[in-house]
Amino acid sequence: AQKVTQAQTEISVVEKEDVTLDCVYETRDTTYYLFWYKQPPSGELVFLIRRNSFDEQNEISGRYSWNFQKSTSSFNFTITASQVVDSAVYFCALSGLLSGAGSYQLTFGKGTKLSVIP
Amino acid sequence: DSGVTQTPKHLITATGQRVTLRCSPRSGDLSVYWYQQSLDQGLQFLIQYYNGEERAKGNILERFSAQQFPDLHSELNLSSLELGDSALYFCASSVADSGGSYEQYFGPGTRLTVT
Numbered sequence: 001a002q003k004v005t006q007a008q009t010e011i012s013v014v015e016k017e018d019v020t021l022d023c024v025y026e027t028r029d030t031t032y033y034l035f036w037y038k039q040p041p042s043g044e045l046v047f048l049i050r051r052n053s054f055d056e057q058n059e060i061s062g063r064y065s066w067n068f069q070k071s072t073s074s075f076n077f078t079i080t081a082s083q084v085v086d087s088a089v090y091f092c093a094l095s096g097l098l099s100g101a102g103s104y105q106l107t108f109g110k111g112t113k114l115s116v117i118p
Numbered sequence: 119d120s121g122v123t124q125t126p127k128h129l130i131t132a133t134g135q136r137v138t139l140r141c142s143p144r145s146g147d148l149s150v151y152w153y154q155q156s157l158d159q160g161l162q163f164l165i166q167y168y169n170g171e172e173r174a175k176g177n178i179l180e181r182f183s184a185q186q187f188p189d190l191h192s193e194l195n196l197s198s199l200e201l202g203d204s205a206l207y208f209c210a211s212s213v214a215d216s217g218g219s220y221e222q223y224f225g226p227g228t229r230l231t232v233t
Contacts, residue, residue, distance in 0.1 A: 035221065037224075042226075043206065043226065043227055043229075044120070044224060044225070044226045044227065045208060045210075045224035045227075046120075046224075047120075047221045047222070047223060047224075050220075050221045091161065105151075105163045105166065105174055105176060106151075106163060106222065107163075108160060108161040108162075109160075110160050111160070111161075
């Protein structure tokens with residue numbers, strides 16, 4: 001079975017502060033993929049990043065960065081100099097062999113609601 | 119804009135009724151996935167189709183069914199609706215079969231309200 005835990009239900013920060021969203025996962029697969037998605041107030045889910053289990057290099061994209069640590073089964077997401085437009089619910093997801101489904105499917109965490117206050 | 123379209127955007131219906139949600143994947147994508155997002159269950163995978171064939175099933179109720187047509191659009195049918203079926207239903211698509219190897223692009227969702 002696979003599981004994704006996002007312990008932070010809600011976070012509020014003041015604009016320009018840095019914020020880190022935590023994601024811890026559980027899987028028995030040796031090959032798996034990790035994802036982050038953003039769900040702004042408008043409701044759609046926006047793909048942010050995909051990492052495979054063999055690539056532990058940190059990644060930076062503009063103000064976004066991701067820290068993947070296999071030793072702690074974590075895939076944390078940091079937003080630097082947060083902006084009001086970053087306000088959204090952020091989901092971490094794990095793709096592994098889903099029990100009963102017989103194929104690789106996404107298991108999502110419960111999400112972290114980020115509010116950036118101007 | 120992800121390139122995935124879903125209709126209708128909102129749907130309000132009564133208990134016991136049947137509804138059909140429609141999804142068109144991104145151009146070139148062969149896989150279509152359906153998800154349900156509710157406050158208590160979060161985002162849950164329902165079912166996947168690949169090039170017209172059912173590929174995987176998740177937590178999909180027997181009252182729900184789906185299909186993917188030759189033009190690759192997909193429909194999710196929900197019948198004997200209950201209040202608990204009220205949720206946001208997402209369709210996603212990806213270029214290939216594996217649900218994990220490739221990123222999935224999500225449509226805007228259909229918000230279903232059962233009264």
